[in-house]
Amino acid sequence: MDKVQVRSLSAICVTIVALVMLAFYNWTVIQDQIFYTVVSLQETHQPGSGARYVEQPKTAQELIQRLRNTTRSIGLGTTYGMNMSATELEDWQAANPCLSRSELIPMYAERKVAKSLPPNPVWDELFAEYSRYHRVCTKSIRDPKGYFVKKDDSSPCKFLVADVAFGTGLGNKMFTLASGILYAIMTQRVLLVPTTNLVPEFTCEPFPGSSWRLDPETFPTPPEQFVTGDGSWILDAEFSDRVDRAMKREPKVNGTSLGPLAYAVGVTRHEWQPKGRFYCDTEQRAYSQSIWMYTSGCIYTIPKLFAIPSFRPVLEGLFPDRMAMTRVVRSLLLPDNTVWDRVRRIHHVYLSGADRQLGLQVRYRDGREMYNKMNDVVNKRITDCALENGLLPRLTSELNSKLLAATNTSAPNPVVKVFIASLFPGVHESLSKLYVLKPTVSGEDVGLVQITQDETQEFSLEADRQAFTEVILLSLSDHLMVTPMSTFGGLAQSFGALTPWFIDYRSESSTSCERSPTVEVCNQFSIKEYSCPHDSDVNGQRIDQVVDYIKDCPVIDHDLGIQLITDFES
Ligand SMILES: Nc1nc2c(ncn2[C@@H]2O[C@H](COP(=O)(O)OP(=O)(O)O)[C@@H](O)[C@H]2O)c(=O)[nH]1
Numbered sequence: 001m002d003k004v005q006v007r008s009l010s011a012i013c014v015t016i017v018a019l020v021m022l023a024f025y026n027w028t029v030i031q032d033q034i035f036y037t038v039v040s041l042q043e044t045h046q047p048g049s050g051a052r053y054v055e056q057p058k059t060a061q062e063l064i065q066r067l068r069n070t071t072r073s074i075g076l077g078t079t080y081g082m083n084m085s086a087t088e089l090e091d092w093q094a095a096n097p098c099l100s101r102s103e104l105i106p107m108y109a110e111r112k113v114a115k116s117l118p119p120n121p122v123w124d125e126l127f128a129e130y131s132r133y134h135r136v137c138t139k140s141i142r143d144p145k146g147y148f149v150k151k152d153d154s155s156p157c158k159f160l161v162a163d164v165a166f167g168t169g170l171g172n173k174m175f176t177l178a179s180g181i182l183y184a185i186m187t188q189r190v191l192l193v194p195t196t197n198l199v200p201e202f203t204c205e206p207f208p209g210s211s212w213r214l215d216p217e218t219f220p221t222p223p224e225q226f227v228t229g230d231g232s233w234i235l236d237a238e239f240s241d242r243v244d245r246a247m248k249r250e251p252k253v254n255g256t257s258l259g260p261l262a263y264a265v266g267v268t269r270h271e272w273q274p275k276g277r278f279y280c281d282t283e284q285r286a287y288s289q290s291i292w293m294y295t296s297g298c299i300y301t302i303p304k305l306f307a308i309p310s311f312r313p314v315l316e317g318l319f320p321d322r323m324a325m326t327r328v329v330r331s332l333l334l335p336d337n338t339v340w341d342r343v344r345r346i347h348h349v350y351l352s353g354a355d356r357q358l359g360l361q362v363r364y365r366d367g368r369e370m371y372n373k374m375n376d377v378v379n380k381r382i383t384d385c386a387l388e389n390g391l392l393p394r395l396t397s398e399l400n401s402k403l404l405a406a407t408n409t410s411a412p413n414p415v416v417k418v419f420i421a422s423l424f425p426g427v428h429e430s431l432s433k434l435y436v437l438k439p440t441v442s443g444e445d446v447g448l449v450q451i452t453q454d455e456t457q458e459f460s461l462e463a464d465r466q467a468f469t470e471v472i473l474l475s476l477s478d479h480l481m482v483t484p485m486s487t488f489g490g491l492a493q494s495f496g497a498l499t500p501w502f503i504d505y506r507s508e509s510s511t512s513c514e515r516s517p518t519v520e521v522c523n524q525f526s527i528k529e530y531s532c533p534h535d536s537d538v539n540g541q542r543i544d545q546v547v548d549y550i551k552d553c554p555v556i557d558h559d560l561g562i563q564l565i566t567d568f569e570s
Pocket residue numbers: 011012013168169170171172173362363421422423452457458463464466467470485486487488489
């Protein structure tokens with residue numbers, strides 16, 4: 001990891017912490033080396049039923065069926081059963097209230113211009129079945145820590161601890177976790193989320209009768225960044241070595257019978273996401289025989305899951321429109337009641353009743369200095385973009401003739417509400433100067449709303465809650481204009497199922513903005529070729545040449561990444 005990379009990546013995910021991490025980097029490497037020599041001594045262990053190799057399902061229905069079979073095999077005849085009783089469910093819902101689960105989707109449907117995403121019954125069925133699996137597995141092993149420490153593998157259930165790199169903002173957290181969530185579902189692993197990353201503190205518990213919360217104070221997670229971890233985990237380098245050695249011993253087995261290579265594997269990071277070899281069939285076959293996995297980082301990687309050949313049939317069946325992120329966040333990452341209460345109040349007083357809502361997300365990642373330098377040019381581009389694309393009405397210097405002529409106007413002017421999310425006041429001031437002083441040609445009245453302007457990015461539960469509130473309010477827009485590379489705006493786009501316009505932030509540019517080719521966001525800093533030494537059918541090939549709906553991200557957004565092209569546009 002050289003300095004240039006650290007700087008450019010820190011601009012994306014870990015704004016402040018990266019410098020501290022650089023200082024600790026050498027220390028971490030030393031830790032890892034000590035750790036590897038310890039774990040190599042215990043390479044063999046006897047597999048239980050959870051560690052048996054099973055091929056990836058070929059269809060979404062087969063995945064659902066497998067989850068159901070596992071749930072049945074461990075749930076039937078137990079006190080907790082396969083399903084919860086109605087009273088159990090009511091009690092759980094009373095203890096884990098989540099108003100947004102029933103109230104958010106109808107608000108998207110009420111938008112007057114934006115299209116609603118049609119329902120996806122296969123995804124809903126999978127989510128329900130996975131929730132049941134989660135509950136029954138969690139009940140059956142009782143205590144995740146005890147199960148882990150004993151290296152137990154008597155249950156057919158497997159587990160994923162899905163974490164997020166320390167010190168990241170809301171958007172990066174949610175995209176990273178969403179990637180872990182979809183991976184857990186695809187690989188039939190019980191999803192557990194360390195509460196230190198705070199996501200379980202501002203989202204709803206997603207699985208009825210169960211909990212995804214993992215207390216990292218008591219649960220032994222692997223060594224992460226500069227935090228000391230537990231040595232029971234095999235990390236990437238050692239895992240790849242074991243795969244290589246096993247494949248050398250039996251080159252013909254094609255990964256199918258590698259046998260369990262490790263009880264617990266921590267997927268360490270390269271550029272804040274799993275390394276290229278993670279996205280290979282041979283490695284995935286090997287991972288599938290480990291009982292525990294741990295992932296972390298700060299980058300969205302769902303596009304790369306679509307690149308894994310053995311995952312693709314199920315993912316294509318589940319998301320024929322590729323609206324994967326929207327389904328995941330709307331089912332599993334909903335705002336808890338504290339956040340939802342803010343959304344409802346602010347929406348009610350400032351945004352409801354509009355004929356159209358425009359969302360504007362304006363981010364100056366490097367803070368005040370960048371703001372001072374770019375505020376004028378960014379504001380001009382926002383206005384130009386809004387006018388060129390009909391997102392805001394044009395101004396006139398003449399007074400509204402209709403208003404003046406009529407002494408009794410029965411029909412009030414249509415209202416366009418602009419919700420602005422920014423750490424700075426610049427764009428609100430700039431638009432106020434236009435729309436407060438002058439009427440519009442169309443006779444539409446334009447209202448501007450910005451609820452915070454904190455200037456600096458904070459790292460706290462309160463900062464995440466407020467950021468999430470503003471993301472949801474942005475997502476309720478009919479049209480959305482966002483800052484390139486920003487996962488904050490990207491999260492609003494995913495919740496709202498919106499195809500955004502990227503404001504042009506390049507200093508030398510003659511365009512004001514550009515429409516995104518997709519609702520999906522960019523998998524930033526992604527390696528664009530398969531690096532799968534044991535899968536000669538794809539190794540070295542460009543992913544976009546193997547999978548036709550995966551493309552380079554647009555240059556205006558982020559030129560070092562790939563993304564899914566959606567069949568839905570709004
Ligand atoms: N409330 C609020 N917070 C913001 C805004 N812009 C940035 N932030 C803060 O800065 C963080 C930005 O990190 P992140 O969401 O990962 O977005 P990214 O860095 O642009 O990809 C957020 O989580 C907030 O804490 C904003 O418009 N409103």
